Amino acid sequence: MTERRNVIGRRTLIGGIAGGMTAAVLGAPAIVSAQGTYPNKAVRYINPFPAGGATDTLSRLFCAKLSELSGQQWIVENRGGSGGNVGMEALMQSPPDGYTLGLGGIASHAISPTLYAKLPFNAKTDFTFVSRIWQLPNMLVVNLDIPAKTVAELIAFLKKNPGKYSYGSAGNGTTLHLSGELFKMMAGVDILHVPYRGAAPAMQDLLAGQIHMIFDNIPGALAQTRPGKVRPLGVTSKERTPVVPDVPAIAETLPGFDINSWTTLTGPAKLPPDIIARLSxxxxxxxxxxxxKAKFLDLAATATWSSPADTAAYRDSEEARLAPIIKASGARVE
Structure with missing residues (x-):
């Protein structure tokens, strides 16, 4: 019995030393609790949008880097639906132990509180905000049957054909939806919104001619604009992006137009402070x-870290900024 206890003791000591060495090699101090070093098993990361879109690609790049740094796998789980709200509801209901996290952001946490009459969560109080992850402008693209070559020509064309054309989005409450509603409001045009369960299926219907235009994240749009399958007309940021410098900002035609996707590493409410610090x-x-940063930039995204406090404050400010725009557009999901 004594020999067995000594063996167990040596194994425990060696395991502890090995865990500490791993953390030291990775350059981040270990968080040790009764459950051991965090993370000491795989972390589930809920992406509340379907596979194949920009959020999926960027999330997988981010999680691959976190896997490298933490020594544990970060596994992306796609839970699309309702503009990101389905995935965020699942995240809200998860144990606050740091092993289920997810992709929050402008859609679920700044747009949905105003857009939706009812939400299954409180965007401010039901979550822990760890850091921003990236910001990314959208791109307005049209199918080749639309004769317009510029934003100004598109507006003139739509005004001559009110109610006859449609735009697709990744779902109600997404920045792709809000980009379209802001465009309708500022340009004074009548186009039908067609929501999808993600940007990828919306793009497929654009290519098939089922819808006529789409506001898409730039990475998804580039995959189709570069081979000439659809036509890019403008980006939704205040200024042009260096990734596609020849595509003008919509604000050059509609001054003040500005919608950028931003995302956050988010957990359920009441994550322990030591876990928040480690994740930060x-x-x-x-x-x-x-x-x-280079991989993100290749996809037109800017890597953006912020402290937990600053991330929560930014969410608050964005909800306040966007609420009047959403209300003025008349967009509402009952």
Missing amino acids: ELSKKALESEDL
């Missing part, structure tokens, strides 16, 4: 690494 540090190392 891992996120900072990931988002400030040159290789991840």
Whole structure:
């Protein structure tokens, strides 16, 4: 019995040393609790949008870097639906232990509180905000049957044909939806909104001619504009993006037009402070690494770290900024 206890003791000691060495090699101090070093098993990351879109690609890049830094796998689980609200409801209901996190952001946490008459969660109080992850403009593209070559020509064309054309989005409450509603409001045009369960199926219907235009995240749009399958007309940021410098900002035609997607690493409410600190540090190392920043930029996204407090404050300010725009557009989901 004594020999057995000694063996167990040596194994425990060796395991503890190995865990500490791993954390030291990775350059981030270990968080040790009664359950061991965090994370000491795989982390589930809920992406509340379907596979195949920009959020999926960027999320997988981010999670791959976190896997490298933490020594544990970060597994992306796609839970699309209702503009990101389905996935966020699942996240809200998860145990606050740091092993289920997800992709929050402008759609579910700044647009939905005003757009939806009812939500299954409180966007402010039911979550823990760890860090921003990226910001990304959208792109307005049209199918080749639309004769317009510029935003101004598109507006003139739509005004001559009120109610005859449609635009698709990744779902009610997404920035793709809000981009379209802001465009309708500022341009004074009548176009029908067709929501999808993600940007990828919306793009497929655009290519098939079932809808006529779409506001898409730039990575998804580029995959179709580069081979000439659809026509890009403008980006939704205040200024042109260096990824597609020849595509003008919509604001050049409609001054003040500005909608950018932003995302956050988010957990359920009441994550322990030590877990938040560990996640914040891992996120900072990931988002400030040159290789991840370059991969993000290739997809027109800007890696953006912020502290938990600043992330929560930014969410609050964005909800306040966007609420009047949503109300003025008349968009509402009952």
